Amino acid sequence: APHLIWFRNDLRLGDHAAVAGAARAGPVVALYVLDDEAPGDWRMGAAQRWWLHYSLAALARDLEARGGALLLRRGAAATVVPAVAAEIGAAAVHTLTHYEAWAKVQDAAIAKAVTLKRYHGALLAPPASVLAGSGGRYRIFTPWWRKLQEQMPPARPQPAPEMTFAKAPAGDTIQDWRLLPAKPDWATGFDVWTPGEAGAAARLADFLEVASDYDKGRNLPSQDGSSRLSPHLALGEISIRQVWHAVADAVPAAQAEPYLRELGWRDFASNILDQFPDHGDVPGRAVFDAIAFRDAPADLAAWQRGRTGYPIVDAGMRQLWTIGWMHNRVRMIAASFLVKHLLIDWRVGERWFWDCLVDADMGNNSLGWQWVMGSGVDSSPFNRVFAPVTQSAKFDAAAYIREWVPELANLRDADIHAPWEAEPMMLRAAGVTLGRTYPYPIVGHAEGRARALAAYGAVAG
Numbered sequence: 001a002p003h004l005i006w007f008r009n010d011l012r013l014g015d016h017a018a019v020a021g022a023a024r025a026g027p028v029v030a031l032y033v034l035d036d037e038a039p040g041d042w043r044m045g046a047a048q049r050w051w052l053h054y055s056l057a058a059l060a061r062d063l064e065a066r067g068g069a070l071l072l073r074r075g076a077a078a079t080v081v082p083a084v085a086a087e088i089g090a091a092a093v094h095t096l097t098h099y100e101a102w103a104k105v106q107d108a109a110i111a112k113a114v115t116l117k118r119y120h121g122a123l124l125a126p127p128a129s130v131l132a133g134s135g136g137r138y139r140i141f142t143p144w145w146r147k148l149q150e151q152m153p154p155a156r157p158q159p160a161p162e163m164t165f166a167k168a169p170a171g172d173t174i175q176d177w178r179l180l181p182a183k184p185d186w187a188t189g190f191d192v193w194t195p196g197e198a199g200a201a202a203r204l205a206d207f208l209e210v211a212s213d214y215d216k217g218r219n220l221p222s223q224d225g226s227s228r229l230s231p232h233l234a235l236g237e238i239s240i241r242q243v244w245h246a247v248a249d250a251v252p253a254a255q256a257e258p259y260l261r262e263l264g265w266r267d268f269a270s271n272i273l274d275q276f277p278d279h280g281d282v283p284g285r286a287v288f289d290a291i292a293f294r295d296a297p298a299d300l301a302a303w304q305r306g307r308t309g310y311p312i313v314d315a316g317m318r319q320l321w322t323i324g325w326m327h328n329r330v331r332m333i334a335a336s337f338l339v340k341h342l343l344i345d346w347r348v349g350e351r352w353f354w355d356c357l358v359d360a361d362m363g364n365n366s367l368g369w370q371w372v373m374g375s376g377v378d379s380s381p382f383n384r385v386f387a388p389v390t391q392s393a394k395f396d397a398a399a400y401i402r403e404w405v406p407e408l409a410n411l412r413d414a415d416i417h418a419p420w421e422a423e424p425m426m427l428r429a430a431g432v433t434l435g436r437t438y439p440y441p442i443v444g445h446a447e448g449r450a451r452a453l454a455a456y457g458a459v460a461g
């Protein structure tokens with residue numbers, strides 16, 4: 001009898017335990033289900049759907065090259081997966097374990113209907129396997145990371161297996177799903193990316209050239225110092241073990257460590273989500289639900305469109321809109337600006353990121369927003385307010401601003417981080433008229449900071 005491989009956010013053939021397990025067991029049928037029901041509010045956002053379109057097309061090509069096919073079906077996976085298994089008379093369904101709350105509910109339902117074989121492989125280690133001496137789970141990164149080392153390095157990645165295929169029934173075509181945005185101009189900037197397993201491997205190879213400088217380069221938005229593997233990792237086009245070993249093999253241990261640690265944050269985020277299923281909607285510490293957030297649609301729109309008057313924030317938000325990705329340092333600055341300076345609910349920003357990011361990831365996104373808020377289960381401080389101008393200068397963002405806020409491109413480095421403080425003559429020379437070609441700051445730094453500290457202090461002081 002055939003074995004069904006159920007692909008989820010793990011769209012690869014290499015180092016995929018469920019693919020390998022099914023291929024060992026017998027002839028396979030490969031399935032992907034577009035399920036917009038089970039995740040509810042957290043169904044895949046618009047930018048990632050663009051990515052999914054091309055990623056599924058790449059996976060289908062890779063399967064076809066081996067004599068197989070990718071079966072596409074749409075609907076609630078809890079219904080569709082057992083239905084396909086019955087249709088082909090599958091002996092078992094093979095899949096990787098994922099840790100979103102809705103995925104667990106769905107898996108439990110499927111396991112009642114079919115033989116569901118779940119494999120570890122989306123993370124460095126299964127979340128519940130990293131335990132404190134007392135047997136409890138960790139909420140703080142550093143002790144968790146130290147404990148994880150007992151299981152590191154992860155096992156060496158495995159190549160894609162030899163597979164034989166059973167005949168797949170008829171399914172949808174990728175065009176049926178209309179995953180590409182209706183307004184084509186939205187996705188034109190996305191052509192910097194190459195979705196799919198081969199694209200991910202190429203991105204990793206490019207990063208290995210600069211990986212030894214990661215610790216310095218990663219904080220500078222003007223440089224290409226980070227790996228940009230996040231969208232490939234989010235849909236699992238490359239395994240975390242493949243990335244780990246490639247970097248550990250290419251770079252001396254001391255230089256590899258900062259990067260491997262960031263990979264650790266991805267595992268840690270899933271670990272938190274595994275413990276706190278509502279982490280995307282509920283603050284880690286309940287007092288933060290009482291903050292009197294502002295309902296300020298004009299300010300929100302200015303943030304979303306990159307028109308806040310703070311060049312570093314605006315550059316980040318426009319980069320996000322244009323290529324579906326934002327530099328990590330700038331994510332922190334832009335997110336902090338929303339929840340502190342504008343005092344707008346973090347969940348509003350979290351959802352905007354979710355819809356705009358090609359690397360949208362439930363664990364990483366919720367952890368990032370709660371970290372910036374200072375509302376997380378790790379008890380991080382809430383009274384840290386990123387100063388956008390100081391950060392912009394400190395991390396040398398002038399070239400980054402010139403790229404994403406071209407109306408400021410002619411300003412000198414000394415003026416570009418805070419154009420409202422520049423000499424009028426300098427602004428004129430650069431063709432900048434504040435309030436016309438570029439906005440004044442929508443809120444002053446000191447004023448925004450004081451308002452945030454008062455509102456946060458009122459609940460958490």
Ligand code: FAD
Nearest residue numbers: 226227228229230262263265266328359360361364365368
């Ligand atoms: P690199 O620096 O090359 O890091 C390598 C990999 O490690 C990343 O691809 C990612 O998988 C992981 N990683 C790195 N930093 C973090 C981190 N802080 N937390 C968790 N994992 C990390 N990352 C997402 O993948 N999806 C999101 O939806 C997401 N939302 C975020 C929201 C906010 C408010 C903030 C502050 C951060 C968010 N991040 C998110 C984390 C981080 O910004 C991105 O993972 C990183 O910028 C991706 O770029 P890179 O692949 O070049 O990272």
